[in-house]
Amino acid sequence: MLSDAAETDLPVREALPTLLAALTGHGAAVLVAPPGSGKTTLAPLALAGEVTGRVIVAEPRRVAARAAARRMAELTGTPLGGPVGYSVRGDSRTSAATRVEVVTTGLLVQRLQHDPELAGVGAILLDEVHERQLDSDLALAFTADVRAALRPDLRLVAASATAQAERLATALGPDTPVVTASGTPYPIEVRWRPPTGPVDAPYGLRVDPRLLDHVAAVIREALRGADGDLLVFLPGAGEIEGVAGRLAGLRAEVDLLTLHGRQAAGTQDAALRPGPRRRVVLATAVAESSLTVPGVRVVVDAGLARMPRTDLGRGLGSLVTVRASRASAHQRAGRAGREGPGVVYRCWSQAEHERLPEHPDPEIASADLTSFVLQLACWSSAVGASLALLDQPPAPASTVATGTLTAIGALDGDGRVTARGRAIAGVGAHPRLARAMLDHAADLGPYRAAEVVALLGADTPISTDDLAAAWRRLRDGADAAASAAWRTEVRRLTGNVRSTDSADAEPGRASGATRRDGSGRMPDDLPGALVVGLAYPERVARVRGAGSRTYLMAGGTAAELPPGSPLTGVPWLAVAVADRQPGSSSARIRLAAATDEATARQAAAPLLVTGEEIAWSDGDVVARQVTRLGAIVLAERPLDRPDRELVAQALAEGLRREGLRLLRWTPEATALRARLAFLAHALGEPWPAVDDASLLADAGQWLGGALHTARRRDDLQRVDVAAALRTLLPWAQAAQLDQLAPERLEVPSGSRIRIDYADPAAPVLAVKVQEAFGWTQTPRLAGGRVPVVLHLLSPAGRPAAVTGDLVSFWRNGYPQVRAELRGRYPRHPWPEDPTTAEPTRRLQPRNR
Numbered sequence: 001m002l003s004d005a006a007e008t009d010l011p012v013r014e015a016l017p018t019l020l021a022a023l024t025g026h027g028a029a030v031l032v033a034p035p036g037s038g039k040t041t042l043a044p045l046a047l048a049g050e051v052t053g054r055v056i057v058a059e060p061r062r063v064a065a066r067a068a069a070r071r072m073a074e075l076t077g078t079p080l081g082g083p084v085g086y087s088v089r090g091d092s093r094t095s096a097a098t099r100v101e102v103v104t105t106g107l108l109v110q111r112l113q114h115d116p117e118l119a120g121v122g123a124i125l126l127d128e129v130h131e132r133q134l135d136s137d138l139a140l141a142f143t144a145d146v147r148a149a150l151r152p153d154l155r156l157v158a159a160s161a162t163a164q165a166e167r168l169a170t171a172l173g174p175d176t177p178v179v180t181a182s183g184t185p186y187p188i189e190v191r192w193r194p195p196t197g198p199v200d201a202p203y204g205l206r207v208d209p210r211l212l213d214h215v216a217a218v219i220r221e222a223l224r225g226a227d228g229d230l231l232v233f234l235p236g237a238g239e240i241e242g243v244a245g246r247l248a249g250l251r252a253e254v255d256l257l258t259l260h261g262r263q264a265a266g267t268q269d270a271a272l273r274p275g276p277r278r279r280v281v282l283a284t285a286v287a288e289s290s291l292t293v294p295g296v297r298v299v300v301d302a303g304l305a306r307m308p309r310t311d312l313g314r315g316l317g318s319l320v321t322v323r324a325s326r327a328s329a330h331q332r333a334g335r336a337g338r339e340g341p342g343v344v345y346r347c348w349s350q351a352e353h354e355r356l357p358e359h360p361d362p363e364i365a366s367a368d369l370t371s372f373v374l375q376l377a378c379w380s381s382a383v384g385a386s387l388a389l390l391d392q393p394p395a396p397a398s399t400v401a402t403g404t405l406t407a408i409g410a411l412d413g414d415g416r417v418t419a420r421g422r423a424i425a426g427v428g429a430h431p432r433l434a435r436a437m438l439d440h441a442a443d444l445g446p447y448r449a450a451e452v453v454a455l456l457g458a459d460t461p462i463s464t465d466d467l468a469a470a471w472r473r474l475r476d477g478a479d480a481a482a483s484a485a486w487r488t489e490v491r492r493l494t495g496n497v498r499s500t501d502s503a504d505a506e507p508g509r510a511s512g513a514t515r516r517d518g519s520g521r522m523p524d525d526l527p528g529a530l531v532v533g534l535a536y537p538e539r540v541a542r543v544r545g546a547g548s549r550t551y552l553m554a555g556g557t558a559a560e561l562p563p564g565s566p567l568t569g570v571p572w573l574a575v576a577v578a579d580r581q582p583g584s585s586s587a588r589i590r591l592a593a594a595t596d597e598a599t600a601r602q603a604a605a606p607l608l609v610t611g612e613e614i615a616w617s618d619g620d621v622v623a624r625q626v627t628r629l630g631a632i633v634l635a636e637r638p639l640d641r642p643d644r645e646l647v648a649q650a651l652a653e654g655l656r657r658e659g660l661r662l663l664r665w666t667p668e669a670t671a672l673r674a675r676l677a678f679l680a681h682a683l684g685e686p687w688p689a690v691d692d693a694s695l696l697a698d699a700g701q702w703l704g705g706a707l708h709t710a711r712r713r714d715d716l717q718r719v720d721v722a723a724a725l726r727t728l729l730p731w732a733q734a735a736q737l738d739q740l741a742p743e744r745l746e747v748p749s750g751s752r753i754r755i756d757y758a759d760p761a762a763p764v765l766a767v768k769v770q771e772a773f774g775w776t777q778t779p780r781l782a783g784g785r786v787p788v789v790l791h792l793l794s795p796a797g798r799p800a801a802v803t804g805d806l807v808s809f810w811r812n813g814y815p816q817v818r819a820e821l822r823g824r825y826p827r828h829p830w831p832e833d834p835t836t837a838e839p840t841r842r843l844q845p846r847n848r
Contacts, residue, residue, distance in 0.1 A: 010038030015181035016046045022177040023050070023123075023155045028147060030168045031125075031159040033181035035289065035334020039159050040064075041072050044125050048083075048099045051155055053122030057102040060133050061261065061286050062088040063268045068127075069093070069102040070272075071292065089428070090488040105135035110428065112142045113378055116150055123155035128289045129168060130160040130327060132362035132390070134372045141387040142379060144172050161289065161331055164359070171388040186337040193218050194349040202304060202321035204581030207239055211347070215302050216246035218345050219280060223254065226343045228297025229279040231287060233332050235304040235321050237262060240282040247280065259283035259293075266481050288331045292338050299336040299344040301329060305360065308367045311580055312400050314557045315538055316587055317368050318579030325360045326353065364391050370431050373401040374410055377417040378425050407606075408435045427496045429453050432535040437497050439534060444527050450493035451475070452531040454486050456576055456591075466566050467528045467576055467593040529574035529595030533603025539575035540604040541592075542632050551575075551589070554607050554630025558586035570594040574603060597634070604629055612639060614646040616654035620713040621647055648707035651716065652699045660692055662716045669721035674757035675741040676725065681760040682782040683740070688728040702728045740782050748774040748839035755781075755788065762804075766791040769800060769817065770828055773837040778806040792817075795825045810834050 012033045022029040033039040040057070047055045059065040069086035076083060085094035086102040094101055103111075105126070112118065124143050129136055140158060147154050158168045169176040193214075200208040215232070222230055234240050237260050244256055259271040259281055271281050274294040281293055285305055305324045310317050324332075329346065336342025346353065364372070372393065376384045382402055384393065393401075405411040410421030410431055417425075420438075427434035433456060437449045455462075455471055462470045477483040533540050538555030547569040549561040559578055561567055567589075577590040601608055607630040614623045623642035627635040655662055665673075679687040688694070700707065706719040726734065741763075744752040749771035756764040763781060765788045778787045792801045792809070800817050803809040814834055822830035831837035 010036075010042060010185060012038040012042050012181040015179055016043065019043065019157070019179045020046060020050050022179055023047075023157070026173075026175065026177055027152060027154070028144075028156040028172040028176050029158075030165050030172065030176060030178045031157050031181070032165050032178060033159065033161060035161045035331050036185045036292070036338035037161075037181050038185075039161075039181065040068050040127050041075060043157065043159065044100050044102075045072060045075065047123045047125065047155065047157070051122030053120050054098065055100045055123045055125065056108065056118075056121055057100065057125045057127060058105045058108045058136075058139055059102060059127050060105055060131050060136055060289075062091075062104055063259075063261070063272075063286055064128075064289070065102045065104050066091075066269065067272050067292070069100075072100060072102075090485065090492055105133065105139045109135050109138045109142065109375060112139070112146065113375070113425065116142075116146055118146065118151065118154065121154065123157070125157045125159055127159050128161075129158045130164070130359070131289065132360070132364070134363045134367060134369075137362070137364060137390055138372065138375055140168075140171060141384070141389050144388045145379075145386075148173065161334065167390060171390055173388075186339070186341045188333055188337040188342045188344055190333065191343060191345050192350050192353075193221070193345050193347055194352070195347070202235075202323075204318070204320055204584075205236070205238070205579075206581075207235065207304065207321055209242070211302065212239060212242045212246065215300065215347055216243050218300050218347055219243070219247060220250075222298050222300055222343070222345050223250070223278075223280070226298045228340070228342070229281065229293070229295035230298045230300060231293050231296045231335050232280060232282045232300040232302070233287070233324075234282060234284060234302050235306045236260070236284060236319070239302070239304075240284070243282055250280070253278070255279045257281045259287055261286050285328070287335065288328060293335065294339070296335055296338070297340055297342045299332055299342070301332050301344060301346050303329070303346060303348045307361060308363060310366060310368045310397065312396055314580060314587070315400075315536075315555060316557070316578055316580050318581065320581075323356055325357045327359045329353070329356070362391055364389075364393055367397075369393055369397045369401040370404050373398060374405055374417070374421060374425050374431050377405070377411055377415065378422060382411060382415040382417075405431060408432070410435070427493060429457060429493060430535075433457070433531070436531045436534040437493065440530060444530070446494050446497045447490065448527055449531055450490045450497065451486075452528045453493055454489040455528075456532075457489065462591060464566070465562060465589060465591050467532070467591055469566065470591070471528060526595060526599050528576075528593035529572075529599055530603050532574040532576045532593050533595065533600060536575065537604035537607050538630060539578065540595075540600045540607075540629065540632075541573045541575055541589075542600075542629075543569060543571050543573075550586070552632055553578075553587070554604055554632050556631035559589050560586050561589050561592075565589075567592060567594060572596055572600045574600070600629060612642075614639070614642050614650050616650045616657060619654075619658070621650045621654070621711065623647065623650075642711075644708050647711055648700070648704070651707050651710055651713075652703075654713065655699050655703075655716075656696050660695060662713065663719055663721050664717045665721060669725065671743065671754075671757070672722050672725050674760070675737070675743065676728070678757045678760040678763055678786075679737075679741050679782060682786050686730055686733060690725070690728070698728075742781070745779060745788070747771050749841050750839075751841060762789045764789045764791055766793060766799075768793045768795060768797070768841075769814075769834075770795070771839050771841055772806070773829075773831070773834045773839040775806055775839075776810075776835050778804060794821055795828045 019029055019031055031039055031043060044055050044057045059068060065086050065088050069084055070080055072084040073080040078084060081093035081095050082097050084100045085098040087094055087107060088104050126139055129140060143156055147156055156172060158172060165178045169178050195214045199211045219230060219232060234243060240258050240260060247256060255275050255277050257271045257279055259268060272293060279295060287293060303324050304321055305328060306319045307322050308317060309320050333344040336344050373382050376382055402411060402415060409418060410424050412418055423438060424431050424434040427437055433453045437453050440449050455474060464470050474483050474486045539553050541551035541553040541559055544550045544552055549568050551559045551573060553559050553575060559575060567573060572595045573592040574595050575589055575592045578587040580587040610627040613626045623639040624636045625639060626633055673690050676690045680689050702724050706724060710716055744754050745765055746752050747767050751771055753765060753767055769792045780787050787804050789804050790806060791799055794800045801809060801813050818830045827843045
């Protein structure tokens with residue numbers, strides 16, 4: 001019966017004999033087939049007719065897994081849960097008769113961890129591997145490893161519409177064949193509809209409202225210009241709501257439905273059933289692949305996608321809006337041609353399309369890798385050595401993940417998984433949250449702890465940033481479908497926690513007694529904060545002012561509640577979800593639980609420290625004893641006798657931050673520094689460099705004594721900078737300083753005139769022409785290496801000439817100066833031969 005269904009007339013049918021032959025000969029194959037060609041449904045049914053044992057089909061998303069199983073059951077004319085079934089988190093429709101089981105890639109990874117040999121499984125088809133989700137990458141690497149080491153008889157197919165086939169084939173093993181199905185079910189016409197006016201590029205989560213206006217207008221055009229239901233691709237639930245609002249006037253004519261990953265299963269499935277009227281389905285990327293939305297003949301593509309990004313330095317994750325890749329646009333367009341000729345309206349130009357990236361970035365390049373690294377460690381090693389990963393984890397993200405897992409006891413010092421790490425992995429939640437459940441199951445009861453973790457992983461959108469309020473709504477059943485799904489997840493988590501050895505939880509228990517009411521039960525406002533704080537201790541936050549929306553998290557990042565938040569002004573928060581958008585200095589709090597200082601201290605106990613701090617802060621030395629919760633100062637008092645060495649280090653840091661202006665630069669110190677700069681420029685080592693960067697780098701050397709006697713900023717103003725600078729000179733250089741770079745130079749008249757070393761490449765001597773008579777050579781400094789630049793002045797002290805070659809000046813320049821000035825200054829000598837004339841500072845006597 002199953003193999004007969006594989007004869008359904010879809011393009012992939014012609015490639016199935018080749019695929020089966022490839023598997024017979026090699027055991028693994030890559031199947032490349034265009035969207036809508038039937039690879040998700042017909043290939044598994046064909047496999048079921050050829051192998052012994054169950055065929056597992058792995059889909060990246062739950063909605064796709066359920067839809068694929070339902071479609072195969074329809075093709076075979078059997079009830080869902082019979083020969084064809086599915087298993088996703090919290091929901092399973094299988095039986096002993098099931099031959100084809102559709103699962104999520106995450107569930108497949110968990111099964112592989114528990115039973116690497118996959119007893120009773122004859123074949124695995126990994127669908128839509130091009131999406132490059134973390135679980136998809138793990139499933140590919142693990143199944144390839146199983147075939148190579150344990151189950152050479154296991155048939156393995158990696159399938160995609162836009163796969164990089166050669167890379168996939170290499171991952172599956174040497175000489176893995178690639179089978180290509182050509183053709184599409186029906187032709188698709190592309191209509192380019194770029195906005196006619198200016199539209200800002202997406203930034204963070206922000207999408208220009210003018211683009212949503214344009215998408216709504218294109219939808220109206222498509223309803224008039226093409227037949228069939230419409231499938232509209234938008235980046236997220238917010239944009240779906242925005243476009244739905246703009247189309248509210250169409251509800252009398254069409255049914256408006258939504259489809260995204262955070263909806264309850266029943267709501268998602270409703271969009272996958274045909275309706276009595278024409279439909280407009282507003283969807284995110286969940287509808288991009290592996291789904292047939294019945295009746296759809298038109299696609300409207302906004303051309304945007306959401307991608308995860310991780311701020312490794314702050315430990316914050318976020319989603320950002322990016323342009324969709326050409327591969328994604330191809331997948332989306334394929335949704336229009338599954339049931340007949342279709343049309344795709346692309347809300348960008350053909351020229352823009354050519355500039356789009358060919359493929360989307362894989363999640364491994366930018367996502368939080370904590371769970372990923374733990375799965376690798378449970379399988380073989382935290383670095384994934386010897387596994388066929390399509391891309392290696394980026395070193396910075398992998399290092400952060402390994403550090404986190406080591407801190408919670410999931411990995412040992414050598415990066416090997418511990419028994420506690422296996423228990424954490426077995427919970428089936430993010431390792432941080434799983435650790436919190438295990439450590440506080442005794443305090444809260446496993447069911448209550450699981451309620452909080454299930455809420456944080458809920459697929460239903462949470463309409464408030466108050467975790468306790470969201471928890472009460474789910475518990476009270478305000479949204480029946482959401483509450484039912486949440487309770488199913490709670491039961492799953494509770495069962496997983498109870499199945500672990502309680503001894504594994506003890507090493508990570510937070511210290512301190514948990515406050516309870518008279519009945520022995522923890523007050524209802526604190527359990528959420530305790531679980532969140534233990535999972536994310538660096539996100540425990542204290543308000544920055546009475547009634548403020550701004551908080552400081554223990555990790556040092558500022559965070560802000562949205563306007564109108566019911567949590568505004570709460571003294572302490574445990575922040576469950578926060579993100580920091582590009583260019584923002586602070587994080588935006590999306591979900592948090594109100595708490596108190598005692599619970600904050602308990603949850604973030606590893607960050608609680610008391611000690612002496614001596615540092616440069618707010619423009620001066622601060623010496624205090626401080627109790628901190630990470631970056632949050634809980635208590636402080638001044639130190640009466642701070643350590644002098646630490647004070648000196650703080651003063652040196654102040655100089656590095658604020659510069660040498662903290663010192664008092666007397667004329668003597670400024671002149672000495674200029675002379676030293678001249679010698680460093682002219683002679684080099686061992687004469688020390690005295691530019692700002694060099695002096696600041698060596699402040700501990702030349703200011704060492706002064707820094708050890710100073711205690712605060714004002715004391716730096718009393719430092720003898722000139723004397724400190726002289727300590728930079730070795731004895732031999734100190735003895736030569738006045739010879740090589742004299743402060744003053746004696747001129748022929750007997751005057752001792754100060755040299756200006758402001759330009760270390762050209763020291764200047766300003767002298768009146770009459771006082772230089774008799775000088776036959778330009779004076780030189782630095783042992784004769786550098787000529788002085790002479791500024792020859794008129795009797796009034798004004799520049800008459802500038803020269804670095806006095807001989808040339810007397811011969812060529814002086815006659816012109818003499819002609820110009822002797823009439824103006826007749827009482828000053830202007831001899832024809834200045835080289836033999838008597839230098840003078842005096843006037844000639846008046847003629848009587």
